[in-house]
Amino acid sequence: MSPVNPYDDAATARAVIDDTGVVLHWNEGASRLLGHPPEGVVGRPAADLLADGSQDEFPKPGDARWHGVLKLRHRDGHVVSARVLARRRGPDDGRPAGWLAVAALDSVPDPADDPLVNLALTQSPCAMLIFDEQLRLCGVNDAMARLTMVPPEHLLGLRLTDIDSHPEYAKYEENLRRVLVTGKPHEVETFQPVPGETHPQAWLARVARLTGPDGRIRGVCASVHDFTEQHRARERLQLVNEASVRIGTTLDVTSTAQELAQVCVPVLADFVSVDLLDPGEHGGEHPDRPLPPVALRRAAHTSITPGCPEAVAEPGRLDDYPAGSPQAECLVTGRAIVTTVPSGDGEGWRSLDEVPFRGVREDGVHSMLCVPLQARGATLGVAVFARFRSPVPFTHEDVLLAEEVTARAAVCIDNARRYSRERETTLTLQRSLLPRQLPPTAAVQAASRYLPAARAGVGGDWFDVIPLSGMRVAMVVGDVVGHGIQASATMGRLRTAVRTLADIDLAPDELLTHLDDLVVRLSDESGGDGTGEVGATCLYAVYDPVSRRCTLARAGHPPPVLVPPDGPPHHVELPSGPPLGVGGLPFESAELDLSEGSVLAFYTDGLIESRERDGDTGIALLCETLAAAPPGTSSAALDQTCDRVLRTLLPPGGAADDVALLLARARGLPPSRVATWDIPADPALVAPVRKQVLDQLATWSLTEASFTTELVVSELVTNAIRYGAPPIRLRLIHDATTLICEVSDTSHTAPHLRRAKTWDEGGRGLLLVAQLTQRWGSRHTAEGKTIWAELALLDQG
Incomplete structure (x- = not known):
């Protein structure tokens, strides 16, 4: 018989038995194990191969898997003890239903005496430590010896706290003691600095208790795995995740640039600066590829050093970067550029302009990474990453990570830039549509304030004081639903309509009826998709200083607050009326007699309502604030009251909605x-x-x-x-x-x-x-x- 290839399937005894117990297949390994050739076994009951007393051990038809030791009868009559592993195979795979049995001699050496097992433990690539019940080191394999760089014989018999007094060793020994007592496995992550590396070496130690055959606790073992690459990959993913969460929390360009710098220090660089192109230098738009010299304005910077002494330019400063500078080359080529100076003295930048590169020489920057900030086909600026404390220059992985983070930040910066530009345009439109100053009238003394929303965008709040015939005066405050240019434009149309209707001296309820018809027509003209639907609220009042009577009507607007000269402030009870744009519903007027010196406060809901406060609470707070207003009948006193109201009712960060406030002190004609x-x-x-x-x-x-x-x-x-x-x-x-x-x-x-x-x-x-x-x-x-x-x-x- 030819020699057996140890890697051939024939070296393993295999047999296939159907559900009736008949042998269907018998390989060469089975022939060697029991001496029976295939033709002497195939087609016969498998039970004939069992020695006396082993029939009950055979797997049952309902089992899916079976393992055990069987006594088998050799061809020459002696009994062979074999370890058998049998698994069921069904007809679903195209083969007859039955069992596939694999057998081997029941002669397993004791692992403690097996030299192969001992060699595996010693030469395993996984570093291992073995401690006895006193937590003294009694075994170190070759991989661990290479890590400690100390011969094992010098470590055996010592505890970890004997080997080193570092707190990490004491902490690690405490974990060993916990596993020894509780028996629960434990995992510990440790980090060890490596000379010449930016990041420390990361190790994962798995600790388990060792128990003898008699159940006695013999000690603990620890296997140590190097997971530095996995740890660094996790850090990179964490940085990208933090960038997506922390960058772009506001729609402010400077804040977004500062968030980019803060996210990347110190994980990616020791110093980060963000410099943006001035759109005004390029006709109001950002170019695809600017040409040197490039004018960049510092938007933000952050350093690992407190106080950021490496920054040579203060935020808001404009510097020119000539051709050949990393910033200019980065913007011209549109790709990241890594510049390394091995000596760390900035010699490579000595020929450039003195001021922008002074920090390169003085602070020992040895590696600099410039990444363009690009979004939607436009170049917004450049992010500069510098290393001076970390000795390792930027790698290709660092470049990819920086590009990923800056790409996210660039979109946020562009969103903030677009929002700021639209907001400024809307504010300009809003200011042009609102009265620059209130007209002087003999009927009232007036003061006003308008504040755009801090976050939601400029809305359509407006106010006005309109002189009428007979020394009378009309006072109006309104609020268009929505924000943005559309709301401001609608506000301008409604304000013009109110002034036109007031000029023909319509009563307040009639004026609101005509204004409601106009809003309905504006909504109809905007189309049927609902995107241009117009809605608004309004309060209109006419005061006659001769009769000292004020006639008011409102369309879904908050009622005014009256501050009489001899009593506490209170809101005026008025019929509410439907908001403008509902159509077909009437408005009602109410008359109010005003004493000399009475103050009427008109406002929009952005003043009294917020996430923390409802409208009723806001009106009550407004009344308290007006009651505590400084005394006086001058215009300056009214201005001070306006400022006091805004400080009291609005949060420090600004209102969530537009705020319009109009205070009018009534005068009477003798x-x-x-x-x-x-x-x-x-x-x-x-x-x-x-x-x-x-x-x-x-x-x-x-x-x-x-x-x-x-x-x-x-x-x-x-x-x-x-x-x-x-x-x-x-x-x-x-x-x-x-x-x-x-x-x-x-x-x-x-x-x-x-x-x-x-x-x-x-x-x-x-x-x-x-x-x-x-x-x-x-x-x-x-x-x-x-x-x-x-x-x-x-x-x-």
Whole structure:
């Protein structure tokens, strides 16, 4: 018989037995084990091969796997003890159902006496330590001896704390003692500095208790594995994960650049700086590839050294980097560049401009990595990573890691840049649409504040003070739903509409009805997809200083707060009204009598509402703040109150929504400044009326305005008698700079200017009034109409 190849399947005894116990296959190894040739076994019951008493040990048909020791009958009659492993195989794999049995002689040497096992333990590539029950070292294999660099015979019999007094050794020995007592395996990660390496060597030690055959605890063993590469890969993944979490938490360019620098120090570099291109140098846009010399503005930097002494440029400073500098080459080529100076003295950069590279020489930077910040096809700037404390230069893996982190940061910086640009555009639009300063009126003293949202973007809040005829004044505050340019543009359209509707002296509820129709039309014009749908809230009030009565109406807007001169602040009860854009629902007005010096506070919901506070709590806090406002009747006092309100109600980081605040202190006109006459509907009695008007002007010391006033009164009264309906009333209102003449009747027909022809006998009266007065107009009232004209007293004489 030919020699057996030890690696051949024939060296193993194999047999296949079906479910009936008949042998289907018998290999050469089985023939060698029992001496039976295949033709003498195949087709016969397998039980014939069992020695007496072994039949009960054979696997049952329902088993899936079986193992045990069988007594088998050799061909020459003697009994062979064999270890058998049998597994079931079914018809699903295309073969007959049955058992595949593998057998070997039942003669296993004692591992303690097996030289092969001893050689394996000694020469295993896994470093091993064996300690007795007193935790004294009693065994060290070759791999561990190479790590300790001390001959094993000098270590045996010692405890770890005898070998070294480092705290890590004491900690490790405590872990050994815990395993020895509890019997629970334990894993320990340790890090050992390696000369010339940036990162320490990482080791994973697995500790287990050793127990003898008699159950006695004999000691513990520790297997030590080098997992430095796995640890570094884990660090890299952790850095990438931290970058995705920590970079881009705000939409601020500088903060995002600072987050990039902080994430990479000290894991990747000892010093990191982020320098950005100025869009203004390139027509407002970032170029694909800038040409040297490159002007970069320092956005952020971070160092492993407290105080960042390596930074030669303060944040915000602009420096020029010439051709040949790592920063310029990095931006021109669009790829990362590693520059290494083995001597660490910065000699390679001595020829460049002094200031940007002074730190390279003075701080001992020996390796520098420049990575371009690129996003959406544009180059935003460069991130510079420098090493001076770590002795190892940047590797290819470091470059890949830096590129991954900066790529994420570049997108965040670009998002912040785009947001900042859109926000600035929106703010510019918002400021252009809001009143630059409130117009001075005799009716109210006013102060206002507008603050855009800190994070959500500029919205559509607005406020306005609109002078009306008869020394009255309209006050409005509104809030467009949404944020961004669209909201600001809608706000501008609504503010213009309010001023137009106010100019024709509509009552507050009527004005809101017309404004609601406009918002509905704007939503319809935006399309049916809902993306341009418009919604808003508004509060509109008209105050008459003569009657000291304020008429208000609101469309889903928070009610104003009234601060009377002799009582606590409280919010005004008003019918709420639906928000603008709902359509088809009515609005209601309410009237309020205001005492001299009363203050009305108008605001948007961004002032009173936040995540931590609901609207009712915010109104209560606003009332408390207004109650504690500094006393005084000057405009400066109102400005101080505005600032106090914002400081108290808004968080330090700014409001989550836009805030508009308008404070108006009511003034009353003394009765001595108003004169009223009931006019009979008789043209012959106009002369006595003119005489009464001249006498009143003399009482007011306004004789310089007598001629003009007499003509205007004569024309307006005559027109009311001819074309109006009684009763007719004439009222003169005297302000410090203005004289107002009003004629009211019960007719709803409004006059209008027209150019009279040469042969016309009339039609020139209103044209004369328009030429003699500062402005004139008409307004509808509940009883009819009022024609009014204003004369500027400063222009007289």
